[in-house]
């Protein structure tokens with residue numbers, strides 16, 4: 001089964017341009033408690049390199065693009081987010097890395113929980129042991 005779960009976000013555009021609305025428990029499949037965005041990422045920088053114990057997130061590249069690597073400790077898959085109509089669902093115990101940010105990339109992420117550093121697993125060996133042990 002693929003680790004890549006995407007959601008198509010319907011643009012509500014008219015002749016003036018495009019608009020996408022994100023609503024918790026509607027087109028976003030969880031209650032949204034937090035929104036953050038990553039921008040101005042310097043060339044060659046990769047981010048992430050962690051998993052979450054208990055967090056659902058939806059990642060959307062509002063402009064520009066970046067590449068996600070998802071890893072469940074058994075398989076690794078990659079997806080490029082390059083369209084504001086494509087949301088990547090991040091849930092379960094999945095190791096994630098973000099690479100190849102374009103200079104104009106604005107990566108917006110909706111999260112089901114408030115920020116909690118204790119929810120992060122930032123060591124791959126610990127993650128691997130947890131999912132395979």
Ligand code: T46
Pocket residue numbers: 034036038047048049057096109115
């Ligand atoms: C994720 C990927 C996709 C906060 O204080 N509040 C927040 O809500 C967040 C997300 C981060 N921070 C602080 C923690 C660090 O001192 O901001 C700093 C950078 O965070 P981090 O190194 O975790 O950023 P990324 O880009 O590696 O990971 C982020 C999210 O943290 C993570 O949950 O899934 O994006």
